[in-house]
Amino acid sequence: MPEITYSITFYLMAAIAVAAALGVIILRDVFRAALSLILLFMTVAGIYLLLHADFLAIVQILIYVGAISVLIIVAIMLTRDARQGQPLGKIKWVAGIVALALIGVIAWGVINTAFYLSSTPPLEETVKPLGNLLFGNPGYMLTSEIAAVLLLSAILGAIAVIREK
Amino acid sequence: MLTVGLTHFLILSAILFAIGLFGVITQRNVIKVIMCLEIMLNAVNIALIAFSQSVAPVSLTGQIFAIFVMVVAAAEVAVGIAIIFSIYRNHESIDMEKFNILKW
């Protein structure tokens, strides 16, 4: 991809992502906020593509758009007063200052740090090496096992909490 | 300015993270709070993958990290929504400011 196209695509994606994130907060109707969230998830997948993380982009769509968004929408449908939006809470000024300060500090830190940039070009195809890393030894085998236990405990916990007494 | 590099992605991630944090603090609807949490985690993932591409492109550590973040995010949302239903059964409402049995 020529550099100018890359830049334009990035700025476009970034603008949509920020707008969608703001939409989640601003839109009064929770259902519309959820749709805005889905837009954000898809844009983030696009950003992953720009970063040469093709597998992650697919996973982002599958997990976030396919699973998490559906869960959230089901939750909205099943809770009655959720559809009517509510105004922001009382402490929005404090929160706004905190958020702006956070952006400022991180931007300052990022600009002033000389990260050690690798000159190796990114891998063209990431699925196979990722698979080897996740389930191989040496690799993240143990962590994957812990993540499996985590999913089990989430299932157990969610079922135990959600069922009637 | 025009050449997009690591810094640009990191600043985008910072902006999204801050929006998510702002939302978590100010929103009154619990489902929206959970959505804002997801925005924060997505922001972290952008930072991780951007770092992965420019700092450790071959070892892919950042991408692996991001995969685990997604796994955890999905589990957290599942438990979160179960708890929201449990609350809804008791309160018939999911407005944060109506939960005042315990002082926030």
Add this chain to the structure above:
Amino acid sequence: MIMEHIQFIAPEISLLCFALLIVLLDLFITQKRVLPVLSVIGAIVAATFIIVIWNTPPVGLFDKMISIDPFGLFFKLLILAATVLVILASHNYVLKFNKFQGEYYALLMLSAVGLMLLVSAINLITIYVALELSSISLYALVSFLKDKKSSEAGLKYLILGGVASAILLYGMAFIFGLTGNTCLTCIAEYVRGMPFKDLQEVPALMIGLVLIIAGFGFKIASVPFQMWVPDVYEGAPTTITAYLSVASKAAGFGVIARVLMTVFGLPVWLHNDWAMIIAVLAAITMTVGNLVAIVQTNIKRLFGYSSIAQAGYMMVGLAAMGLTMGTKENVTGGLIFFLLSYTLTNLGAFIAIIAISNKINSDEIEDYNGMIKRSPLLALGLTICLISLAGLPPTAGLIAKIYIFSGAVNMGLAWLVVIAVINSVISAYYYFKIAKAMWLGTPVTEEKVDASWPEWLALAACVVGVLALGVVPGLFMNLTTAAVRIFGI
């Protein structure tokens, strides 16, 4: 290669197997009393495995994912002990969960597995996943009563925990971005080789460090992430409150000490910086905890604030530990000893509270009036634990405070110790408020309060431990010094 190393994670694996066995058996058997027996057996089997591997030299396993060393093993035993005591104390309490008793024990054990992996993890990714394993089980456990208070507490815990772990992750992302690695020793190597003299020359490291301290601060309930504590402690099932206040906090300190000491321990300017952050947070944390605790009328809420204050004292030890890096002094075991003493003391107090409030169905301090007449032994046990929490002889609390404060004075943190001592005096006031109510108050009824035998057993174990640590501390001090020796240089 894998099979050779599997013995080192046998404690976690066996505990996990027993948890799964409980879930399966729960489907078939009607006699639910078998389940706690199984979970206690599981914990004992795990503890046996730990003792078997106790003397192996420190080794990193599974491509530097977890480390087997005295520090981690000590914390694992502490977590297992806390789990067993909480299970024993749940004997009557679980009846409130009706048909969900199996899930209760299984989730408790899964969260213990998470905490055990957390204290031995030496890779940022493993730390994060293990942390979330314990947290997610605890989110569900906090809302297990399913009434208004409990589910609200669960939601608050989930949201604040989610924010804290996002902040922690962001910090980890920055550390990873700066160093290109997630394994703690590799990061440490990079950090030690940095050609800088000041944190301001590497802003990304500073941001990462601050975010990581903030993120872990949630787990150990330090300011500014202490606000979940009182609500969650009040709303959660009392047994889970007890578990949160000891096991989760101990593991939090274990992991924060390991990360700060191994990754940011050297060069000297770096540990001076974070030790100062921790010291200032410690001063604020204990003062906030103690001042707000004074006005509390609900005993669970009071213990919530008290545990915030105790976290403040522990952070004094953490700061002192950081400052000893790179000096000729040995790393002090004060923090570890304090955690041991605090675990036994606070659990003892909570076991008595669980037994009492299960009978009188109230958590208000005024309902504890004249408890000495209704149940002399429970009141006595609770009083001994309160004495220890206030830091008076002949209990563990005094020795632990002397140990931690003298270490801090040695490292030049005298100003902090002065604040801590003033705080201890303030805290004595509200601890004795409870004791006074029990000994001098007039009981509302003469009805006796009794506990079941597992509760007595657990309470006795805690009280004996508290007194033993207070009377013969030497034995345990060697253990704690051995645990922190891995951080020496």
